[in-house]
Amino acid sequence: xxKIISKYKGKFKLTPQRIAILKFLDNNTxxxxxxxxxxxxxxxxxxxxxxTVYNTIQALKDRGELSEVTIxxxxxxxxxxxxxxxxxxxxxxxxxxxxxxxxxxxxxxxxEILAEYTLTGNHIDxxxxxxxxxxxxxxxxxx
Amino acid sequence: xxKIISKYKGKFKLTPQRIAILKFLDNNTxxxxxxxxxxxxxxxxxxxxxxTVYNTIQALKDRGELSEVTIxxxxxxxxxxxxxxxxxxxxxxxxxxxxxxxxxxxxxxxxEILAEYTLTGNHIDxxxxxxxxxxxxxxxxxx
DNA sequence: TACTATCTTGGAACAATTCTATTATAGAAT
DNA sequence: ATTCTATAATAGAATTGTTCCAAGATAGTA
Numbered sequence: 001x002x003k004i005i006s007k008y009k010g011k012f013k014l015t016p017q018r019i020a021i022l023k024f025l026d027n028n029t030x031x032x033x034x035x036x037x038x039x040x041x042x043x044x045x046x047x048x049x050x051x052t053v054y055n056t057i058q059a060l061k062d063r064g065e066l067s068e069v070t071i072x073x074x075x076x077x078x079x080x081x082x083x084x085x086x087x088x089x090x091x092x093x094x095x096x097x098x099x100x101x102x103x104x105x106x107x108x109x110x111x112e113i114l115a116e117y118t119l120t121g122n123h124i125d126x127x128x129x130x131x132x133x134x135x136x137x138x139x140x141x142x143x
Numbered sequence: 144x145x146k147i148i149s150k151y152k153g154k155f156k157l158t159p160q161r162i163a164i165l166k167f168l169d170n171n172t173x174x175x176x177x178x179x180x181x182x183x184x185x186x187x188x189x190x191x192x193x194x195t196v197y198n199t200i201q202a203l204k205d206r207g208e209l210s211e212v213t214i215x216x217x218x219x220x221x222x223x224x225x226x227x228x229x230x231x232x233x234x235x236x237x238x239x240x241x242x243x244x245x246x247x248x249x250x251x252x253x254x255e256i257l258a259e260y261t262l263t264g265n266h267i268d269x270x271x272x273x274x275x276x277x278x279x280x281x282x283x284x285x286x
Numbered sequence: 287t288a289c290t291a292t293c294t295t296g297g298a299a300c301a302a303t304t305c306t307a308t309t310a311t312a313g314a315a316t
Numbered sequence: 317a318t319t320c321t322a323t324a325a326t327a328g329a330a331t332t333g334t335t336c337c338a339a340g341a342t343a344g345t346a
Contacts, residue, residue: 117271
């Protein structure tokens with residue numbers, strides 16, 4: 001928490017709302033949506049607006065400290081984990097998990113693609129059914 | 144074209160609007176959005192509505208003949224290509240290309256992930272810069 | 287303690303998509 | 317060929333997620 005605050009000192013204004021957002025995002029592996037963030041911050045700051053949530057998200061994206069996860073067709077999810085990684089989506093409960101394996105070395109593309117594109121990156125979405133959903137507890141998590 | 148029509152005979156009503164959509168989608172590798180489809184069909188049927196476009200998209204998705212591509216954070220793209228494949232996105236012009244290499248055999252996941260999930264599939268997004276965008280003609284394609 | 291650039295807020299605006307009620311029509315039945 | 321009916325097309329309203337805006341508030345500097 002002190003770490004979070006000192007990290008941003010003198011960079012952008014640390015308002016109470018922003019501190020709450022930063023705390024919520026710190027080590028958050030749940031891939032929250034803007035609404036998830038809003039609902040969390042609202043517990044402590046009931047008058048917080050979506051504008052503040054989106055503004056802060058944008059500020060963090062601009063600083064490269066948050067990335068947008070475009071997996072869910074309905075809404076954007078956000079990910080504060082800066083370590084490059086892939087995702088695994090449970091097709092029953094839709095939760096998004098992280099995969100930290102680097103597959104770059106084995107993703108050999110055909111020559112004609114390499115000639116056509118200068119490659120800069122890759123991202124893999126794995127699909128599966130998580131253990132909770134397999135053991136019949138899925139209703140707890142379905143969205 | 145005759146092929147398209149015979150394929151759907153007796154399955155769902157082949158209206159002129161739907162036939163135009165099917166023709167536009169047939170062998171279409173451009174990953175069109177609903178608006179792309181709407182604009183195309185409107186050339187021939189100026190009174191076509193978005194509802195018809197979305198209804199037809201839904202009907203095709205229900206029949207497994209069209210998939211949704213969730214890459215663009217702004218809007219959905221659609222892909223009539225049933226052959227399993229991956230995508231490559233030019234980070235300059237945002238065009239989506241197809242990659243038909245099957246990487247399943249080399250995507251070995253850690254044991255703890257395999258224990259947690261029953262895997263059902265994967266999809267890779269490659270990022271790069273296409274040749275047009277490299278040679279300075281990118282403005283033609285930027286969106 | 288005062289200052290000011292930046293932030294927060296509520297609500298309006300916007301864009302993509304879905305829904306609804308009405309009218310039209312494809313394809314089956316006659 | 318004509319009628320019938322289930323399904324489709326349409327215009328526009330509604331909904332959802334996100335962005336914008338103007339006014340008041342405040343963090344951090346001076």
